[in-house]
Structure formats: C-alpha cells, structure tokens
C-alpha cells in the first residue's frame with residue numbers, strides 16, 4: 001500500500017486540491033490536522049482523506065511523527081509526505097515513488113535546488129543553503145535541500161525512523177537518523193510555488209531557529225570539533241596570556257589586571273568546553289546504536 005501523508009495547519013484553501021490530486025497516484029491520503037482552527041479537517045474528510053487530528057497545535061514535527069506512526073501501523077510499503085499549503089505539485093509524486101521502486105533506495109527527497117529552476121528570493125535560498133551545509137556536516141550526507149517537506153520513505157525507513165522534534169527541525173533530525181541507521185538516500189528535482197506566500201515575515205526567525213536546532217545535531221554528532229577545538233584553543237590562549245602576565249609581573253613588577261582576568265576567563269571557558277566535548281563524545285559513542 002502506498003500512502004500520501006499531509007501535515008496541515010489551517011490549510012482550508014489548498015487542502016482539497018492537494019488531496020484530490022494526490023489520490024490519483026496512491027491508495028490512500030492521510031491528513032494530520034495539527035489543531036487547525038479552520039475547516040481543514042472537515043474539507044479533508046469530504047475530499048476522501050483519512051484525518052488524524054491533534055487536539056491542539058503541536059507543530060510540523062509532531063504532525064510528521066503522527067503520520068510516521070500511522071504508516072507503520074498500516075504496514076505501508078511507501079509513504080510520501082507533502083505539504084498541505086499547495087506549494088508542492090502532487091503530480092510529481094510518481095517521480096519520488098519511481099526513485100524508490102526503480103533504484104531500491106530507502107528515502108527520496110524532492111529537492112528545490114537540484115536544478116536552477118526554483119525562483120525563491122535570494123535570502124531564502126541563502127538561508128536554506130546555510131542550514132543544508134550545517135545539516136550535511138552534522139549528518140555526513142550530501143543533500144541539496146535538507147528542509148524539503150516533499151519526501152518518500154520505504155517500509156524499512158518508516159520502521160527505522162521515529163521522529164521526536166516537534167517543530168521544523170524534524171527535517172534535520174530525520175536526516176541524522178537516516179545517516180545513523182545506514183539507510184540509503186537519493187534526491188529528485190521538484191518544483192515549488194512561492195505564489196501568494198504570506199510567510200515571508202516570519203521566515204528570518206524561522207530560519208534562525210531551524211539553524212540553531214540543526215547546530216544542536218551537528219554538535220552532538222561532532223562534539224570534538226564543535227566544542228573540543230574551540231575549547232583547546234581557549235585553554236592555550238589562556239595559558240599564553242597567563243604567561244605574559246607572569247612575565248610582566250616577575251620581570252618588571254607590573255600587574256596587568258586585564259591579562260590576568262582574560263587569562264583566567266579564557267582558561268576556565270576553554271576547560272568547560274573541553275570537558276563538554278569529552279562528555280558528549282563519550283555519550284554519543286555509548287548511545288550510537290540506540291537512535
């Protein structure tokens with residue numbers, strides 16, 4: 001059984017069209033109504049979708065987690081996730097399914113940046129590229145669009161991935177799980193529409209919060225580089241500055257309070273970062289197989 005899964009929060013304008021077009025390509029369409037206060041759930045049911053409702057709004061990641069649970073319980077062969085806001089084109093669903101069936105990969109990402117056709121504003125493109133570079137570094141994968149919501153998952157992927165992030169950072173969390181579980185991944189080019197897009201205002205704060213969350217995953221995956229190298233650098237800088245202070249004190253009897261303070265602060269900060277790196281590194285190795 002192939003199913004299309006749509007996370008939807010107040011998408012009454014576009015949900016019916018998305019469902020009807022999606023139903024032409026798969027057996028079932030499942031909508032996770034994430035506490036919508038409009039007619040999303042009612043219209044989705046009328047259009048022939050199975051509707052799973054959250055009592056209150058929990059976030060994109062929570063909706064994705066509910067949809068993964070459903071797909072696992074139903075023993076779905078392939079699950080496609082697609083946004084409910086009408087930006088993705090359901091007629092491209094077969095492109096993702098074909099990549100899974102013809103090439104036997106576990107996860108396929110519909111990428112906006114595999115070719116140059118996407119007409120997103122340059123600051124949005126730059127933002128997504130920065131987040132994608134950080135995500136690639138953290139996951140050791142090489143994707144061009146880490147934040148795409150248009151994806152397809154094989155049965156193995158559905159069984160292996162249990163998302164926990166409530167918000168948009170779930171996209172990065174899933175990539176990390178793909179990497180940790182050794183699942184195979186491919187990308188296919190998809191188109192996206194930014195017509196009538198009203199979310200521009202929040203997209204800077206949205207981008208920053210996704211980046212911060214992505215860095216969290218990077219820091220856990222590579223603690224020695226992320227905390228250890230800056231930590232060691234600060235310890236060395238602290239020792240050098242301390243040496244300069246001592247030198248001035250012993251040879252010229254002058255007390256440079258600035259360098260004394262700087263030396264102590266840098267040394268302590270460096271030591272804390274180094275210990276953090278070692279603890280995280282040990283923990284990441286202990287729990288490597290669990291997530």
Ligand SMILES: Nc1nc2c(ncn2[C@@H]2O[C@H](COP(=O)(O)OP(=O)(O)OP(=O)(O)O)[C@@H](O)[C@H]2O)c(=O)[nH]1
Pocket residue numbers: 006007008009010011034057058059060061063082083084085087149199200203
């Ligand atoms: N923003 C948001 N979207 C949610 C939530 N729950 C489910 N969704 C759905 O998740 C999908 C993606 O959300 P968007 O806000 O369009 O995110 P995006 O496409 O990355 O961002 P834009 O490029 O600004 O459209 C849509 O189908 C939403 O309806 C939620 O709590 N917040």
Ligand SMILES: [Mg+2]
Pocket residue numbers: 083085087
């Ligand atoms: Mg959108």
